Amino acid sequence: MTARHEEIADELRQAIDREEYTVGSLLPAETDLAARYGVSRGTVRQAVAALTAEGLIGSRQGARRVVLASRRSQSFAELRSFAQWANAMGREATGHVVSQEYHPATKEDAVRLQLSAGTPVLHVLRVRGLDGEPVLLERTVYADWISPAVESIEADCASVTQRLYEDTGLVFAYGEHVIDAVSAGAQDADLLGIRRTSPLLRVRRVTTTREGRPVEWSDDRYRSDAVSFSVHNSIDNNALARKTAD
Amino acid sequence: MTARHEEIADELRQAIDREEYTVGSLLPAETDLAARYGVSRGTVRQAVAALTAEGLIGSRQGARRVVLASRRSQSFAELRSFAQWANAMGREATGHVVSQEYHPATKEDAVRLQLSAGTPVLHVLRVRGLDGEPVLLERTVYADWISPAVESIEADCASVTQRLYEDTGLVFAYGEHVIDAVSAGAQDADLLGIRRTSPLLRVRRVTTTREGRPVEWSDDRYRSDAVSFSVHNSIDNNALARKTAD
DNA sequence: CAGTGGTCTAGACCACTGT
DNA sequence: CAGTGGTCTAGACCACTGT
Incomplete structure (x- = not known):
């Protein structure tokens, strides 16, 4: 039983690995991702927070999220x-x-x-x-x-x-x-x-x-x-x- | 302009430093903290997530959060x-x-x-x-x-x-x-x-x-x-x- | 079993970005 | 200016803990 936000985080990681989102490009907006995965914005935020913690993407208020790296750090x-x-x-x-x-x-x-x-x-x-x-x-x-x-x-x-x-x-x-x-x-x-x-x-x-x-x-x-x-x-x-x- | 969840995180850090919550003891439940600070449970969760990331407290589903350390790691x-x-x-x-x-x-x-x-x-x-x-x-x-x-x-x-x-x-x-x-x-x-x-x-x-x-x-x-x-x-x-x- | 943290929703408002 | 991420609410359901 994996949580939906973990599934979404995994799909995003794989998409970055496959270079669907290349380093330096922008991730879709939260609302777009929410619609695409059929979840609320909160669940999308939980998913992207994981990628942010891993250093894969960066974010700042007002601008779309940037893909920083494609190699996954395996954390702890x-x-x-x-x-x-x-x-x-x-x-x-x-x-x-x-x-x-x-x-x-x-x-x-x-x-x-x-x-x-x-x-x-x-x-x-x-x-x-x-x-x-x-x-x-x-x-x-x-x-x-x-x-x-x-x-x-x-x-x-x-x-x-x-x-x-x-x-x-x-x-x-x-x-x-x-x-x-x-x-x-x-x-x-x-x-x-x-x-x-x-x-x-x-x-x-x-x-x-x-x-x-x-x-x-x-x-x-x-x-x-x-x-x-x-x-x-x-x-x-x-x-x-x-x-x-x- | 600091966010409410950051203020609450700071107050909890200080309370741990002052040994109001000692190492090994349990933090109050999320709903109690929410009532005490007059915010929703989501805001409390944002605050305690910061302390968890710093290694000050540990958590697991079903049990109350444990205070692991009092010394603050200054992160990045x-x-x-x-x-x-x-x-x-x-x-x-x-x-x-x-x-x-x-x-x-x-x-x-x-x-x-x-x-x-x-x-x-x-x-x-x-x-x-x-x-x-x-x-x-x-x-x-x-x-x-x-x-x-x-x-x-x-x-x-x-x-x-x-x-x-x-x-x-x-x-x-x-x-x-x-x-x-x-x-x-x-x-x-x-x-x-x-x-x-x-x-x-x-x-x-x-x-x-x-x-x-x-x-x-x-x-x-x-x-x-x-x-x-x-x-x-x-x-x-x-x-x-x-x-x-x- | 009651209590707790984990997950998720659907809405709201705001500060900031970029054109 | 429209679009975006950051913050916050008030509710719901569930898995897990500990007595």
Whole structure:
């Protein structure tokens, strides 16, 4: 059951991809689109708002909407899970656990995961790859209440997110990410097959449930020659996506 | 003249900042908010959609909205202009042009700026700082039609965006950014006062007008110890912001 | 089950654009 | 000036949540 406004958004995206509306041209007026799709103006506005958020079209009061780009930014779905993103790109996600052990929660762990210092939490070091090529190193700390479920996952599981959803119903709903750059350390270089001091794109993140409860926090390091992030933005809006090297 | 839904969004943000609604607690129902502010449900939905986009609150059908965070992400305004962002942080933006010269547009320039190869375009190398400390190196190529206006700006102008708006009415409306990490080269290291091979956060971007016309493209390199990017996201939405080192 | 957010309608008025 | 997108209303129905 997809909503009508999502169907319309999809049809417009495809029309832009097919170059029925070319980059730089004007989209039909809201009232025309409403008549064409047999819906009210409000529903059309919901649909075009999605395309605007993706950076495909721009708008300003009084003038018709402009088509800005034809390539679709895949927004968040693929940022949420490395495996989902890889699949959407037509590449195979691989994963391998290097080490997995319990440590008492430090003060930092306790603050980020909203639990008491000293609670045993699971630390996992995971190498992730695209078509077998290592591109990402994840150093993740899981909250105590989810640690047992994570511990029982096999070492080469391709999608931990998917597995946790199947096993426990857990959904990763919200994330807070900080992106910067670091030099590869000895372990980074070794596991990613690159030279020491190579530049890496680092993403430190905290993921929470739908209810706002922290599940994990992680230091993720991407090989900068393999992955980048792209951002569309406008005065009102912006959208982030993960990209592979061209 | 601010719209009512923006006023309500502001009041809700402030209430969350004041901890009238604490992180993890539930927001009042839409109908209650509508009654409280004397508006229709649609207007309340427009207001809370803004907070959702900023990552402050989460929502799902059937359950009340959850407060996820109290710190506001400043979304795009400060990403658009380095100077505007610095000012919003209470820091002083500085700028200095290192070199400025015309070159015939390469094929890459021509594609990105939508003009003919060989057209003379202005290349500007600019060091930008926070409170006098250099943190960003911009290598920018301007389209031919705006180059003369850029050329006449004084070398230590703090906000080129602001100046171009005042002089020509030009508004930077949309941007496409690609973020990755690189090692500092000799010139990077020299101008930013860091060691060679230090990791830098690189942002390559194309900026366009409201009509979708490309204005400039740039290779921006940030000192990773001084600036990072933060992203809030959810299943439906995400928002990027620039952050200084803590 | 009552309450809640998601979707959708059909109308209205206004600020802004572009000719 | 006519046309357009931005704002807002007052109603309706439904899927989902939580007790």
